[in-house]
Amino acid sequence: VSTQSTGGSIVPLSVLRLFTHRDIESNVCASPEIDILYLKEHAFYSGYSPSDPEVVMFWETLSEFSHAERSLFLSFVWGRDRLPPPSAEIRSEHSIKIYRSNQHDALPTSSTCYFKLNLPSYSSKAVCRSKFLYALTQCPVIDGDLLVRDD
Numbered sequence: 001v002s003t004q005s006t007g008g009s010i011v012p013l014s015v016l017r018l019f020t021h022r023d024i025e026s027n028v029c030a031s032p033e034i035d036i037l038y039l040k041e042h043a044f045y046s047g048y049s050p051s052d053p054e055v056v057m058f059w060e061t062l063s064e065f066s067h068a069e070r071s072l073f074l075s076f077v078w079g080r081d082r083l084p085p086p087s088a089e090i091r092s093e094h095s096i097k098i099y100r101s102n103q104h105d106a107l108p109t110s111s112t113c114y115f116k117l118n119l120p121s122y123s124s125k126a127v128c129r130s131k132f133l134y135a136l137t138q139c140p141v142i143d144g145d146l147l148v149r150d151d
Contacts, residue, residue, distance in 0.1 A: 033067065034067065034071060076110055076139060077110040077116070098117050099119065100118075100121075
């Protein structure tokens, strides 16, 4: 195996040997775990405040999601399934923007280019969870309208 094909031309192999594969993955690709606290700490709100019942319900719902569901959520709002590595400089594109939607009990919508979530008002946490899971599972790719179907 050549040094070039192993990445040794970018980072010397002697340096790579100091890290486990998990260390390298975490620093290059970020952790596959979605840290809800990170998202909350880097959230911006428009039309909402962090203490509004809708926002509290949203964070509680997201916290109860499985790892796979959290990954779907991140793809839904950002087009990526991982947060940036801890060593990355925090920029505005790493911060979720939560906007008030004037609809009630509607499906959430997002703008992946801007990491923007349009959060409707939900009548209960069960409705919030149901609407999010439906949106996340029925919109698995951001460019789904370009897929060729065999209908």
